[in-house]
Amino acid sequence: MVRVIATGTFDIIHPGHIRFLKEAKKLGDELIVIVAREKNVRHKPKPIIPEEQRRRVVEGIKYVDKAILGDEEDMFKPIMELKPDIIALGYDQHFNEKWLEEELRKRGLNTKVVRIAAKEECEFCSSTKIIKRVAEIAKKRVEEYEARLAAMAEKSEVKKEVV
Numbered sequence: 001m002v003r004v005i006a007t008g009t010f011d012i013i014h015p016g017h018i019r020f021l022k023e024a025k026k027l028g029d030e031l032i033v034i035v036a037r038e039k040n041v042r043h044k045p046k047p048i049i050p051e052e053q054r055r056r057v058v059e060g061i062k063y064v065d066k067a068i069l070g071d072e073e074d075m076f077k078p079i080m081e082l083k084p085d086i087i088a089l090g091y092d093q094h095f096n097e098k099w100l101e102e103e104l105r106k107r108g109l110n111t112k113v114v115r116i117a118a119k120e121e122c123e124f125c126s127s128t129k130i131i132k133r134v135a136e137i138a139k140k141r142v143e144e145y146e147a148r149l150a151a152m153a154e155k156s157e158v159k160k161e162v163v
């Protein structure tokens, strides 16, 4: 039984996440995902979705056998408990494979670190891009609504003057 671990924030799920998890599962028999704790997401804006909901959505993906929330203080704690054969890193995850393998060796684990280079290309294959699009569209819709209200108010002012 080859146990694979994948990690990530998984804020707004998109086809890039599905591709990553599909490739990670192919590396072994069992895929466990460690979902980043809100407190530890410092390299980009904080996630929109609360951590327990992010975990539940990831666990619902068919390639994922189990998803857990990571540790808040020590990223190696869940790894030491789960003792994976393989850790899969996504194409843009900022961890160095060599460094990570060395840290695991120091802790007595012979885990292999594998970089999944595959990148799914689509217009919104990024949580950050989806969030930006939602913000832009929401802003535009509010502006359009306010313009409609202003136009209606102006019409009723004109009416009042005529009367």
Ligand SMILES: Cc1cc2nc3c(=O)[nH]c(=O)nc-3n(C[C@H](O)[C@H](O)[C@H](O)COP(=O)(O)O)c2cc1C
Pocket: 007, 008, 009, 010, 034, 035, 036, 037, 038, 040, 041, 069, 070, 071, 072, 074, 075, 076, 077, 078, 079, 087, 090, 092, 093, 094, 095
């Ligand atoms: C081997 C490994 C273990 C990790 N363990 C934890 C953890 O226990 N708790 C946590 O909050 N983040 C942990 N992380 C970090 C995140 O899950 C995530 O990979 C990191 O924040 C980069 O996020 P992104 O690729 O989603 O931007 C771990 C990352 C790796 C590579």
Ligand SMILES: Nc1ncnc2c1ncn2[C@@H]1O[C@H](COP(=O)(O)OP(=O)(O)OP(=O)(O)O)[C@@H](O)[C@H]1O
Pocket: 007, 008, 009, 010, 011, 015, 016, 017, 019, 020, 044, 089, 090, 091, 092, 093, 118, 119, 120, 121, 125, 126, 127, 128, 129
């Ligand atoms: N388009 C993609 N193709 C393949 N893998 C991806 C893609 N997008 C994200 N991943 C992988 O999914 C995992 C979790 O990524 P993460 O939660 O940071 O998503 P993200 O959409 O890249 O987020 P953000 O846009 O906020 O940086 C990482 O291993 C990452 O490399």
